[in-house]
Amino acid sequence: MVDKLKLQDVPELKPSMHLYDDLGIDSVMLLQLIVHIEEDLSLIVPEDELDPSIFVTVESLIGFIKTLEPRTVHASHS
Incomplete structure (x- = not known):
């Protein structure tokens, strides 16, 4: 998270x-964070489940991430 959002002066989360x-x-960084969760972690972030309480602390965000479903990747078989 520190690297992706280029956070300054954060030695340790x-x-x-x-x-x-x-x-x-x-708020812009928060949107970037959601995109990173979806793309880098291959998880689905349902918009209807986004609640401000998720984005209060690092711990609440991690707890939310752990509840997310993996995005299924359909591999083509040739």
Whole structure:
């Protein structure tokens, strides 16, 4: 997360860190984070399940990520 969002002055992520206050994540960065979760982790982030409480702390975000379903990749068999 630190690398993907190019967070400054964050030597180590801690579960209790607040995304907005401690990490300085804004709404645009939050959207980038959701895209990274979907693309890099191959998970589906359902828009109807996005709740502000998910994005309070690193711990709440990790808990949400653990509940996500993997995106199925249909491999073509030739």
